[in-house]
Amino acid sequence: MTKQKLDLELRELKLGVQDAGDIDDSMAFDIADGWLMDNPDAPTAIKKYYGATDAQGFVANRIC
Numbered sequence: 001m002t003k004q005k006l007d008l009e010l011r012e013l014k015l016g017v018q019d020a021g022d023i024d025d026s027m028a029f030d031i032a033d034g035w036l037m038d039n040p041d042a043p044t045a046i047k048k049y050y051g052a053t054d055a056q057g058f059v060a061n062r063i064c
Contacts, residue, residue, distance in 0.1 A: 009042070025064065032055075035059060
């Protein structure tokens with residue numbers, strides 16, 4: 001996964017969450033978990049491009 005594709009996917013995910021309304025941290029982590037299951041190469045890309053070792057926490061923070 002390229003950095004551009006990763007950024008696009010995360011941006012689209014964040015927009016979808018914003019459209020759904022206010023979410024709490026628990027919901028953000030659940031959404032992140034589901035998204036990571038659908039994108040198994042994302043944790044490696046997140047670590048490579050952002051240095052984050054906790055992919056679920058990284059995605060949850062980006063969308064919340």
